[in-house]
Amino acid sequence: MTSFGLHLSRIGSLASLVCAIHCALTPIVLLSLPFILAHSSGEWNGILEMMFGERTEWLFLGAIGLLAGFGLLTTYSVHRDKRPACVSGIGVGLLLISRVWMDHQSPGEIALDITGASVIAWAGFWNRRLCRCVGCPQHEQ
Numbered sequence: 047m048t049s050f051g052l053h054l055s056r057i058g059s060l061a062s063l064v065c066a067i068h069c070a071l072t073p074i075v076l077l078s079l080p081f082i083l084a085h086s087s088g089e090w091n092g093i094l095e096m097m098f099g100e101r102t103e104w105l106f107l108g109a110i111g112l113l114a115g116f117g118l119l120t121t122y123s124v125h126r127d128k129r130p131a132c133v134s135g136i137g138v139g140l141l142l143i144s145r146v147w148m149d150h151q152s153p154g155e156i157a158l159d160i161t162g163a164s165v166i167a168w169a170g171f172w173n174r175r176l177c178r179c180v181g182c183p184q185h186e187q
Contacts, residue, residue, distance in 0.1 A: 055117030055177075058110060059170030062137070065106045066163035069156050100150055103159075107141050114138075114166050121177050130173035137165030 118131045140162030148155035 050120060053117075054113055055121055055170045055173050058112075058114030058117045059167045059174075061106070061110045061113055062163045062167035062170065065110060066160050066167065068106070069159035069163065072151065072156060073153075100145075103145065107138075107145060110141070110163065110166055111138050114170055117170060118173055121173055125173075125176040127176050130169045130176065133172070134166050134169035137162045137169060140165065 114134050118134055122128075122131070140158050144155045144158035144162060148158060
């Protein structure tokens, strides 16, 4: 078992969870924006744009795709199960659909982002569980 692949898979899953949390909290932050901006200086505009702008979301997508992909590729030789990669591909597809075809910060985009990131995280956890199971008596039956 490659520990490097397991570390990449773990980091990819955690990045997906962070992305899902980011997407879930975005509507709450957007609802509170008028209050925040009314009681603050102009420096908040740059901070909020950095945290919730489209560039940040594309960065999340790229990082998740690379980390999860390399994590799945490096551990495939351990368990030879393609299902986590297929599930992860579905999650990346949902994120891409959200980025390309949905309006920025629309309810549909947020729902697809949360779903896609959660699916990728679940695939990463499943992948690591398969790696741990190799060599156990239950797996070899």
